[in-house]
Amino acid sequence: MEPLDSLLAARWQMAVSLGFHIVFACIGMVMPFFMAAAHRRWLRTGEVVYRELARRWAYGVAIFFAVGAVSGTVLSFELGMLWPRFMDIAGPIFGLPFALEGTAFFLEAIALGLYLYGWDRLPPRVHWAAGVVVGIAGVFSGIFVVAANAWMNSPAGFAWVDGQATDIDPVAAMFNAAWPWQALHMTLAAFVATGFAVAGLHAVLLLRRPGHPLHRAALRIALPFAVVAAFLQPISGDLSAKDVARRQPEKLAAMEALFETQTRAPLLIGGLPDVEAREVRYALELPGLLSFLAFADVDAEVQGLDAFPRELWPPVVVTHLAFQVMVGIGFFLMGVALLYLWARWKRPGWLDHPRFLRLLGLTMPLGFVAVEAGWIVTEVGRQPWIIYQILLTRDAVTTMPGIWVSLGIVSLIYALLTVFLVWLMRRQIRALHARPVSDFTTPRSAS
């Protein structure tokens, strides 16, 4: 008897692998922009603190990129190891973005090699440009991968005849309906999460070393990215929700825990769905707002879960709660962004205030919690399908028994790596703080 059946174990293993990889993928695609921004300031102003910052951040990028690269390699195999039947069908259809992603990733790796080791070998502008290319290639690679996931939500580019895909059109598959919205939402999420994580980290360090020039410079660079992205993200979220309402009404119903089809559907804030009783407890209801957000009309009818056979419902509790967490954090971070802008305009002194720094410290993990929650909404909300309305997840899973063992191994290793990385970062910071502050203020000749 197995403690976990293969389907559940495989889903968990996929969740652990993706959940781990996504953090590194986000950091790997956004941090290079911070690093390049710091580098540019150094080139322009000659202030040595920005060169030091670019170098410190480049170390971070190198470590996170390496872990992101290997955990991404794991995923490229795991897709087949856990879901062989899925890859048999999907590989030829959604492979085009993967092939393009390979190119983007390759370019990213090359540009990173040039940047990290090019300090004394490349002309300054070329060197800086290599850093920018790392970021751009990273964003492209993320957008391509999301195309493949979006295809699972809105399969396109083939005809489904007797359990076989025919007339495959890889371009139509890549340009599926969900891609633009998912790619936009994910890219912004990466900027929000990484921006606040970096700003939060340096804010915490600034509390420990008040006025440390490196951390102040870090905040000056990371926060504007985070703030801009945090303002744009709710807009992109709204576009995404409208798209889901059109294409995957049962996913929207699960996100909102809407059991009954209704006009003037309410938007729920919080609440714990009770699937048996088909009701939601402890929720704040805003009448008509869901209809409005989904279809731009308070009287529009929104399909509830009752419009779908029970066996095709996504897990409602998980989807709903994850959605609440994501949206809640998204609005909280937008609030922080608003506070930042207002303070910058009216009360610049607040930005150095320990309370504001503590608030930023609080945001450090939040963006990534929202990213994880968002992926739970996307993936769990698509269940029981692995390819929406084409292939059930349980029909795609490997026939190999004992997947719970590999789930255990993979989880253990990723947990160990996480501990290692935290410890490693603490060491980097300790080494940094051991250096005299004058290292970061006295102008030195450029080497």
Add this chain to the structure above:
Amino acid sequence: MTPLLAFIVFVLAVSLALYLLLGGADFGAGILEWLTRGRDQRRLADAIAPVWEANHVWILLVIVILFVGFPSVYSTLTHYLHLPLLAALLGIVFRGAFFAFRHYDVGVDPAHRLYAWGYRISSVWTPFFLGMTLGAAFLGRIDPAPASFVDGFVAPWLNTFAAAVGLFTVVLCAYVAAVFMVGEVSAPSDQTYYARWGAGLLAAAVPIGGVVFWTAHRAGYPLLSHFLATPAALAALGVATLLLPLIALSLRRRRVWTSRVLVGLQLLAILGGFFAVEFPTLVRLRDGSELTLLNTQAPPAVLAWLAVALVVGVVVVFPATGYLFWVFKQGPADSDERAG
């Protein structure tokens, strides 16, 4: 075979060959570090640091070409060879992580011993299991209707032939790395040191190659007679053999680029010979059926777009890789100060 399919097979073969050469040198640097007991830990790491990420993208390219272009090859291998692939993946994760940790962590203290050992062990472990997987794909013990867990998921790869291919792969990796290192150090005594390792590993590779043929024969896979019956493969085997004395001589004279080119040719001959024997087979099943480049190929529209993506990739990646190597590989790794 249509020109389209031929192009994709060509890129697949080139990617695999480059992975064996570049990724192999990379794994080999870790194996060599173990063999030489960390003698030149710093230099070995510096030699590969700027290019190591790029060296491992080739395996991703192989994987993507397989699952897009030959989906059932990919799904059959990942399904039935789940366990050795899982082992290889764990090696890949540990190796990448420990390499990065070691390179970017501060200071020198006991943690670095852990990184070094993690990196060295996974440098042997990973190519071993990758080689094992490759051997298992061709051996013909993959059973599409297995009677038990062992029949389905263990027996296809847990056998002497697959293990011999794994071992052979490990030795080849170390060999490539040793020859590569001759050009990465500048002192003649250091060059001689690596040249000797190169020659020694080459001497080890020959009997281990023999073991591969012998275990194949014992497992009922007549690899040697197939080699002898395929003119192209026989020619490749002949080239690889004729290169043996030339490489030994070139290493003795510490001719950096001659040695590198000859070793590259030799590895291509070994790999090419093997695929000439097996062409167009990629996976052999227990019931005698085969998954080939022809009977698993995706529809033409898929292959056409895959080809477009690959051409885009070649146009972008090759000049960039060339630039990377041009910037960092113009002289021995120890001839200058590396930023870090």
